[in-house]
Amino acid sequence: SYVLTQPPSVSVAPGKTARITCGGNSIGSKSVHWYQQKPGQAPVLAIYYDRERPSGIPERVSGSNSGNTATLTISRVEAGDEADYYCQVWDSSSDHYVFGTGTKVTVL
Amino acid sequence: EVQLVESGGGLVKPGGSLRLSCAASGFPFSAYTMNWVRQAPGKGLEWVSSISDSSTYIYYVDSVKGRFTISIDDAKNSLFLQMNSLRADDTAVYFCARTGSISCYACHFDYWGLGTPVIVSS
Numbered sequence: 001s002y003v004l005t006q007p008p009s010v011s012v013a014p015g016k017t018a019r020i021t022c023g024g025n026s027i028g029s030k031s032v033h034w035y036q037q038k039p040g041q042a043p044v045l046a047i048y049y050d051r052e053r054p055s056g057i058p059e060r061v062s063g064s065n066s067g068n069t070a071t072l073t074i075s076r077v078e079a080g081d082e083a084d085y086y087c088q089v090w091d092s093s094s095d096h097y098v099f100g101t102g103t104k105v106t107v108l
Numbered sequence: 109e110v111q112l113v114e115s116g117g118g119l120v121k122p123g124g125s126l127r128l129s130c131a132a133s134g135f136p137f138s139a140y141t142m143n144w145v146r147q148a149p150g151k152g153l154e155w156v157s158s159i160s161d162s163s164t165y166i167y168y169v170d171s172v173k174g175r176f177t178i179s180i181d182d183a184k185n186s187l188f189l190q191m192n193s194l195r196a197d198d199t200a201v202y203f204c205a206r207t208g209s210i211s212c213y214a215c216h217f218d219y220w221g222l223g224t225p226v227i228v229s230s
Contacts, residue, residue, distance in 0.1 A: 001170075033216035035153070042203055042223060043145075043153065048216035086153050090214035095167050097143070097155035097214075 002091040004100035022087035117224030130187040130204030141207035146200035
């Protein structure tokens with residue numbers, strides 16, 4: 001089955017840039033979606049189709065995808081960005097959705 | 109405004125059954141693929157099942173195949189998950205989520221409910 005691997009945690013100072021990776025075999029050939037989840041809340045779509053931003057998501061949140069790694073980048077990090085982040089793809093070989101292992105972003 | 113409201117969770121003994129419901133409003137329910145995603149306590153998100161518009165396509169994660177059944181009632185704008193032969197490792201918050209494009213069964217999830225907790229314990 002298809003596996004998506006994320007770092008368990010990323011720490012970043014306010015105003016700096018956080019980069020969250022999502023590794024998968026030839027993930028660059030798939031569409032990657034990203035979700036933000038704060039404690040006790042439902043996930044919120046942050047990026048879809050690798051780099052598209054839903055309405056309400058600030059421009060400092062961006063995505064990229066190439067080769068075996070997709071990346072969610074949060075620029076000018078704020079305290080409100082502290083959350084868990086998950087990548088997601090559709091695996092057409094198994095007809096399954098797959099979520100990444102999740103990354104906890106801590107703002108120092 | 110799109111709204112998804114789950115219900116039906118609770119405490120059930122191993123081997124028991126539960127039926128989860130998700131009431132949808134604010135969009136043409138019959139045109140969208142709908143999904144269930146769960147999250148065990150302290151763990152990550154796990155996709156459970158998807159059902160396309162008109163129930164043309166239905167998919168399950170391997171661990172629930174043969175035990176869970178997803179269905180829709182377009183007249184009631186509702187999504188369901190019948191869960192049988194429940195096990196301790198099914199304990200989780202179950203979220204209902206809408207797929208982000210009409211008639212797309214492999215797209216992102218753009219709206220989520222708040223979730224309903226399922227606890228499987230003797």
